[in-house]
Amino acid sequence: MEEILKKTxxxxxxxxxxxxETFSGKCEPLSAEDISKKLKKKxxxxxxxxxxxxxxxxxxxxxxxxxxxxxQYYELGEHHHHHIICNKCGFVEELEGCDIEKLASKxxxxxxxxxxxxxxxxxxxxxxxxxx
Amino acid sequence: MEEILKKTxxxxxxxxxxxxETFSGKCEPLSAEDISKKLKKKxxxxxxxxxxxxxxxxxxxxxxxxxxxxxQYYELGEHHHHHIICNKCGFVEELEGCDIEKLASKxxxxxxxxxxxxxxxxxxxxxxxxxx
DNA sequence: TTTTACTTGCAAATGATTTGCATTTGAGAT
DNA sequence: ATCTCAAATGCAAATCATTTGCAAGTAAAA
Numbered sequence: 155m156e157e158i159l160k161k162t163x164x165x166x167x168x169x170x171x172x173x174x175e176t177f178s179g180k181c182e183p184l185s186a187e188d189i190s191k192k193l194k195k196k197x198x199x200x201x202x203x204x205x206x207x208x209x210x211x212x213x214x215x216x217x218x219x220x221x222x223x224x225x226q227y228y229e230l231g232e233h234h235h236h237h238i239i240c241n242k243c244g245f246v247e248e249l250e251g252c253d254i255e256k257l258a259s260k261x262x263x264x265x266x267x268x269x270x271x272x273x274x275x276x277x278x279x280x281x282x283x284x285x286x
Numbered sequence: 287m288e289e290i291l292k293k294t295x296x297x298x299x300x301x302x303x304x305x306x307e308t309f310s311g312k313c314e315p316l317s318a319e320d321i322s323k324k325l326k327k328k329x330x331x332x333x334x335x336x337x338x339x340x341x342x343x344x345x346x347x348x349x350x351x352x353x354x355x356x357x358q359y360y361e362l363g364e365h366h367h368h369h370i371i372c373n374k375c376g377f378v379e380e381l382e383g384c385d386i387e388k389l390a391s392k393x394x395x396x397x398x399x400x401x402x403x404x405x406x407x408x409x410x411x412x413x414x415x416x417x418x
Numbered sequence: 419t420t421t422t423a424c425t426t427g428c429a430a431a432t433g434a435t436t437t438g439c440a441t442t443t444g445a446g447a448t
Numbered sequence: 449a450t451c452t453c454a455a456a457t458g459c460a461a462a463t464c465a466t467t468t469g470c471a472a473g474t475a476a477a478a
Contacts, residue, residue, distance in 0.1 A: 164424095165423095165424060165425070165474085165475055165476075166475075166476095167424095167425065167426085167474080167475070169425080169426075170425090185465095186465085186466080187465085198426090198427095199426070199427050199428075200466095201426080201427070201428080201466090201467080201468090202425080202426055202427070204465090204466065204467075205425080205426085205467090206425095220352060220354065220407075222352065222407070224464080224465075225464090225465060225466085226465080226466085236393065238393075238394065238397060238399075238400050238403065240399075240400070241404065241405075245399065247397055247398075247399050247400065249393040249394070249396070249397065250393075250396065251392075251393065251396075253389065254386075254389060254408075257385065257386060257389065258410060260383075260385075261368065261370075261381040261382075261383065261384075261410070262370065262381070262410070262412075264381070264382065264383075265370060265379055265381065266379075267370075267372075267377065267379050267414045267415055267416070268370050268372070268379065268410075268412045268413075268414055268415065269412075269415065270412055270413075271370065271410045271411070271412045272373065272411055272412045272413065273373075273410070273411040273412075274408065274409065274410045274411065275352075275354070275407070275408070275409050275411075276386075276406065276407070276408045277406065277407050278390060278393070278394070278400075278403045278405070278406045279403070279404055279405040279406065279407075280394075280400045280401075280402055280403045280404045280405075281400075281402075281404065282399045282400055283399055283400065283401065284399070296455095297443085297444050297445075297454095297455065297456070298444075298445090299443080299444070299455095299456065299457085301456080301457075302456090317434095318434085318435080319434085330457090330458095331457065331458050331459075332435095333435090333436080333437090333457080333458070333459080334456080334457055334458070336434090336435060336436075337436090337456080337457085338456095341456095356433075356434075357433090357434060357435085358434085358435085
């Protein structure tokens, strides 16, 4: 835990360790508010959480995920993958594997303004079994 | 123009016609603020624009597009397509064609919580030729 | 242990979007 | 053509997520 932080040059502080820990257990993306709730006993200011998320993202520890919800979500930045989100209850599942390179290059080959793709976001929406 | 509105059961009002017209010319997604600027001489309240965008979306005239910008963007909901967005200047280009069905069903087949996909969002990011 | 820059907390600001409410206006009924 | 009423509009104010300013606290290098 601490080593991850040291590697990035970020100072090792209690708040950062706690925030990083909330991501380690599970694979579900978390918002600042989610983290605040999970750590409410630890009494970490919401502002600190926002700032920590921003520095973790800049350091490459976290990655933003766009779930089409009101707020911003983050997840550990280890491996590239996508999600499927339930339109009714908001449940998020990770979908392993992404093999969009061919599709991507096919689409970009027709573009007159871009020649390379640096990143992409792909999310699926449906209704989970529990809700349907 | 008016017929599109009548078809949906929405009342035909000057504001709605003007807002719908701002979408017709071009294919670039627009935010409420964009529309407000384009129609500034017409003196349409920003609140009306927000409300109109919401009802147009509900009526299926417009669709939200997620460009990973600060605000919400909309575009005409006619045909399904994706976008590539410049990370530097924010320029947006439409990418025609989307043939993600196979990939989608391959990914979902591994899911234990979902069995069908109702929708998806796929956006690409890069640096446009002008900016690079 | 001293120094110094990086972090944190609290309060207040911001910016996009929404809501309440009184007024106006389409559009169907008269 | 006029009346009626629900729907649409404008303005002010509220909301909500996120950001910023600033003074105080604290890791970590010297």
